[in-house]
Amino acid sequence: NRGSDSTASGSGKPAIGIDLPRADSDFWNSYAQYLKQDASSQGLNTLPVSNSQNDVTKLVANVQVFQNTGAKAVVMAPQDTGAIASTLDQLSAKKIPVVSVDTRPDKGDVYMVVRADNKAYGTKACEFLGAQLGGKGKVAELQGALSSINGRDRSEAFAACMKEKFPGIQVIELATDWKGDVASAKLQSTLAANPDLGGVYMQAGGVFLQPTLALLQQKGLLKPAGQPGHIAIVSNDGIPQEFDAIRKGDIDATISQPADLYAKYALLYAQAAAEGKTFQPGATDHQSTIIQLPNGLEDQLPAPLVTKDNVDDKSLWGNSVGK
Amino acid sequence: MSPTTEVRESSATAVHAPAGRRFELARYRDLSLVPVLLVLGVIGFIVSPAFLTSDNLLGVGQQATELSVLVLAEALILIAGRMDLSLESTIGVAPVIAVWLVLPDHGARFNGLGLFPAWTAIPLCLAVGALIGAINGFLILKLRLNGFIVTLGALTLLRGLQVAVSQGQSIVNVPTSFRYLGSASWLGVPAAIWICALLFLAAGSALAWLRHGRALYAIGGNAEAARAAGIRVDRITWIVLILGGLLAAFAGILYTGHYGSISADQGNGWIFQVFAATVIGGVSLNGGRGTLFGALTGVLTLQLVVNVMTLAGVPPLWNQFLNGAIIIIALIISRFASGEKQE
Amino acid sequence: MSPTTEVRESSATAVHAPAGRRFELARYRDLSLVPVLLVLGVIGFIVSPAFLTSDNLLGVGQQATELSVLVLAEALILIAGRMDLSLESTIGVAPVIAVWLVLPDHGARFNGLGLFPAWTAIPLCLAVGALIGAINGFLILKLRLNGFIVTLGALTLLRGLQVAVSQGQSIVNVPTSFRYLGSASWLGVPAAIWICALLFLAAGSALAWLRHGRALYAIGGNAEAARAAGIRVDRITWIVLILGGLLAAFAGILYTGHYGSISADQGNGWIFQVFAATVIGGVSLNGGRGTLFGALTGVLTLQLVVNVMTLAGVPPLWNQFLNGAIIIIALIISRFASGEKQE
Amino acid sequence: MADPSPVRGPVVEADAISKRFGATVALSDARISVAPGESHALVGRNGAGKSTLVSILTGLQQPDTGTLRFNGEPAPAPGDTDAWRSRVACVYQRSTIIPALTVAENLFLDRQSTGALRPISWKELRRRAGELLADYGVEVDPTARAEDLTVEQRQFVEIARALSFGARFIILDEPTAKLDARGIEKLFDKLRDLQRQGVAFLFISHHLQEVYDLCSTVTVYRDARHIVTAPVAELGQQALVEAMTGERAGGTEPRWSVRGRTGTGGDTLLDVADLTLPGAYQDFSLTARAGEVVGIAGAAASGNVQLGETLAGLHRPQQGTVTVAGSPVRTGRVPAALAAGIGFVPEDRHIQGLVPQRSVAENATLTVTDQLGPYGTVLPSRTRAFAQRMISDLDIKTPGPATPVSALSGGNQQKVVIARALATEPHVLVAIRPTNGVDIKSKESLLGTIREVADNGRTALIVSDELDDLRVCDRVLAMFHGRVVAEFEHGWSDEQLVAAMEGMSGPNDTKESNVSHH
């Protein structure tokens, strides 16, 4: 008796179950808004959107509900890429395709992974900072939670790139558990010990931007880009606040993690999957490439580096959200 | 602001008839969440026809298994008058250490030490859990440290240990034996549900009908008196703490099988839910009161709430708020259904 | 005629002098973390010359301010024999609600209701905190619900409320008045440090020299005895809970100023640290014991540990493990330095 | 008296026992020997080490030095609880009832079933419990939870449990402290019964009369040491008290003198009219004058304790008024009662009297914190001075005002509670069982203190069932089932008062005037 209320929002389209990973971050809330807009503008038939509060067990429970209420495709963003494995197996046994947003599950079949490459974020940040500092000096890296796959990818790529391309730069890694106050405390200690700190890499602007700016402001270290004593800062996410900070010269760059594209292509692939379409590896029509994974396909969306030069680009999602 | 004391009101009434009635009420204390469960069932039925399908209910059941094993452990410990916050980390660190000892030291994303053959993963995991319980017991019972803070420290330390050993990764390549229990189905019902039911039945019977089970109530109710009655208080308490660690490790095995990997933050933040489930289920934080059946209804309540909210399509932003509200409402219902103050 | 008198801990006096000595020791219980702080200082000095700079120490001081205001609140509540877990959510939700009531209802990324002028943000925030404390007090003292679980439910509920009201965003456009206290410097020292010192001084003096302050110890030590001695137990407990909420809201104001925005998970997970700091600082979880000075040393210990570990460049993977280990070690030291069992 | 059928030496023989707690010497080279079938009393002042000896004899604690033998054999190993239980059973001074468990389970704790792996038969257990309780004439439902029992019922459960082990040697540590007269009688009947069967007792009590009534031999401890062991017949009461206190007793006359009602012609200080608390007492009226000590006698369920607590503001009566020195008192509020001039010594110092970990000074001044400094402050210097005065006035034995009150002996703790009540300089002092568990010497001085209150022109009310307490009263009202059934002038006889407390309105005695108020 599955699917009994799957036609709730009608139009005979296949039902899509969507789970949000969390509701307490700017980035994911923007993603949620795009999802809502896109779904209603395209007249998609979505089941009630659930929220797994960053807890994989809740995610699994929610997916089970989708299964039982007749989802023909599921969109999820498993922040724990391991513990979703058996759920993916179950879904594939029931022939329900899965679109995984932002993360690439370690095991289990996925129809499509929609994400920008986190390793590329780390590398881009490294290259930008290295160039800014001229290949020498000290850089503090505000890491995420050590148990987060995205955080780890960024850290690893950043470290590897620094080692390879800018051996003259010393990286000070600060684990923050994605907490702004912890980041601020550790950055403050680091500044006390290393007054000559030349750059900061923040792995999540949504969490670290304000605390870092407030700290630098208080210490009188917030000098606009170009002035002597300026600390070069690269952020990650591409939320509007970061763009404001770039315009003011408080920070130098950010990597725009495309919340809009995440939402758009998640829905597109989910709809396609439910309709039984298939995709092949190769270039796409939206400046990205689909690559083959052992357990499915991945559409690697572009994640542009945003600097003062392109911060006003209308196509950046951070310039269109929320207002 | 009650000006008048309510001390020993009952001692004023020396009669036994009211005592008898009080007792009847007290027996139903364990059932005080049953009406809540019924209401949730009715709401679930109304919001979605999918609610009452065996698929859905078995799903809820399986999702509840790991939490309920932790709740079983915590309930035993609370009945004996102690607390263990570190269970939420044991569920993660015990599997990680076991697998690390067992997995070969090369060739995979996560490499272990390869010290033991693969089939020892489960016994090793249980042993690690027991060891953690034993160390907590040592600190609490021998060094006489405050149990709440010791196990709070242990919670942080063990989570840290897990991060350090697993380097923050989820471990996917676990031995198949380790994964079996959490993923198998017996007679169309997840094995984990059978096992959980069995564990609750066994522990519940022991608490109800065995001397050593009854001893937990005596120890939690008045440790001095229990000692005077010849009960080996420290030894039994220690055993309960070890058993708690062991059960938490076992929950870790179920979790691993259920979700297909040892996740890096397996159990993170669960201790709040464990306490909430146990206490709204009628187990006293001061020891000596409560039953496992009550604790089980507590888990099911929390789990059904999540299920019903998802089925009802509660706006994601209001999820957490409702979760908290429901804990408080369940507490109020359980307080008035049992008619007892909870202090 | 106590049915269940617990074993009394402190020693007795067949011989008088020893009791005197024990008592002297007990007075130093509040100082039991001072050696830990000294050791940390020495380690800090060894690992980095930057440690003993005023920059670094003031930094540590300012980082400790928000946590220490919460610890102050929790210490008062614990001394009066209660618990409040929801403080960690109050620190986030009170500012959010205040700002939401105050901010204009259009034109910015986060829109409020614009019901009140901007200068009312601080008073509103404090009022919300007090209201939360009052509601907790109502549930605990009037409905006689278990305080641990009520405030645990409130913790979840309030965090959920914050997410719902702020729609999960960090709020950046807060009124400047709201941001002043947390970011200003007076005489070269962050204003927050001055304020914190003042708060601890005032509350410490009240506990030592004011009737109602002293009453907290009596209530926490033996509420029945306090009631029989004419102390208005419920009223004072209620006031303490309200004060706790108010202080937590105030901590939220400092936090907002310090970190430049109201972050969505402001205070999330802090309650563990609050308890750890308070208890290793010598405040008893059973009420009636401890001083604010001790609690303050607890906060400083935890904060210095983080600072020293950062300066020493401890590998991030081992951070959390060490954090937990240090809580337990501090607990052991504080237990043996004071010579008292902690139960 | 005792029938020494010598089996293999004394049932218990402890020699050269020493025990220290930290720096406190609880027992020093103490000894005791109880012959088979003997009923042996152990007496001594508070803190003499009696209960410590008990915990050593029952295996709860191990002595630092000394030897212990049962029936001539060495004592069992420390952890071997079964062996200990087969040799000795005990009614401890502290309650060992577990409130949340049923009466039946409390009775058979840790022996609910015959084997560790054998399931408990609850039906069987209930049946056995019912039989056991019936044996003591205690009407309690075996399935009731222990916390719902009265204090006295609970004490009987403890006694029944201890006696049911079938041990040939039983220790009773102050078993009568929680019983009223009828309960004591019931207990003694049972004990005599067991005595006849050759069971040996070690009996501890602060009521010396009980020692004379029940025991054949008495041992006195003082300051952790053994002082004397002698047949009770050879040791007069005065000699016994001397052995306990180490001082020559100054004659048998107490320090105080009671003048009786006629001797008190002061103004009316306390006027209670038609006070009713449903379930406890009804229509209680009383007028007391300055200089008078009035006793409110009554057994466990008589409602006298609730009455005393009502006067202190702990309960709100359904109807009735209380007037102190002419002004009405708002009922049901402790602060109002305090302000009106009612001082209160609660029934149980552990529950309502003391904040154990706080200092003597703090406890003694808990009721007067408003008088110890300006603007709601409490100045340490004034607190200390105030407490110092109390300590010397009441002769409290403490190293100093800053000592935690938990470190004091029971008698001195009780004095602190009285100090707290007197600190407000009350017009009316309400004292509930003021000498509960206190040794004979301290008892005398506590009662003297209360008498002094009245002699200084104030009024005292003693709510108690202990005849010794009531002897200081100018008159005594006896309550039964919530009603005053008789009033006695000073000079009553024990039998009359006991009969009245038990609800048997005794033979028409001249001194009895039925419920006459005003």
Ligand SMILES: Nc1ncnc2c1ncn2[C@@H]1O[C@H](COP(=O)(O)OP(=O)(O)OP(=O)(O)O)[C@@H](O)[C@H]1O
């Ligand atoms: N567990 C303990 N720790 C420390 N001191 C103790 C302990 N138990 C007893 N004491 C001390 O040992 C001494 C003897 O105490 P004990 O309880 O044996 O006295 P007692 O003779 O039973 O007094 P009472 O007549 O008041 O019951 C006291 O001074 C007491 O302070």
Ligand SMILES: Nc1ncnc2c1ncn2[C@@H]1O[C@H](COP(=O)(O)OP(=O)(O)OP(=O)(O)O)[C@@H](O)[C@H]1O
């Ligand atoms: N476990 C203990 N630790 C420290 N002191 C103790 C302990 N047990 C008893 N004492 C002390 O022993 C002394 C006598 O103890 P006991 O319990 O016999 O009190 P008590 O004088 O008989 O009073 P009560 O009759 O009310 O019990 C008191 O000073 C008490 O503080």
Ligand SMILES: [Mg+2]
């Ligand atoms: Mg004693």
Ligand SMILES: [Mg+2]
């Ligand atoms: Mg005593």
